[in-house]
Amino acid sequence: xxxxxxxxxxxxxxxxxxxxxxxxxxxxxxxxxxxxxxxxxxxxxxxxxxxxxxxxxxxxxxxxxxxxxxxxxxxx
Numbered sequence: 699x700x701x702x703x704x705x706x707x708x709x710x711x712x713x714x715x716x717x718x719x720x721x722x723x724x725x726x727x728x729x730x731x732x733x734x735x736x737x738x739x740x741x742x743x744x745x746x747x748x749x750x751x752x753x754x755x756x757x758x759x760x761x762x763x764x765x766x767x768x769x770x771x772x773x774x
Contacts, residue, residue, distance in 0.1 A: 704750050704763040708771075711741040711752060716772040721765040734759065 699707075711717060717739035720732060736759060742751040750761045 699763050699766050701748065701750050701763045704761060704766060705741065705744065707769065708739075708741045708750070708752065710771055711739045713738050713740045713755070715739060717752060718770040718772070719761065720767045720769075721762065722767045724765070 708717070715738070717734075717736040719734045719736075721734075724732065736752055736754050738754055739752045740755070742753055742758065745751075750763055752759050752761065
């Protein structure tokens, strides 16, 4: 998936939906969770660095679009 495709898929994130993402070849040993969950996620508008970023208001997550295996946007 390209950065533009990922940004298009995430454009619904407005702080009212939760996001779950799994990345190819990433496995969690300690917690048993193999995906990233961002509560009340918001897509950060494209910046000069052109990285895909989401935030929950507490942290910023930089996403590697080439490694996204699947994503889920939950409705509130």
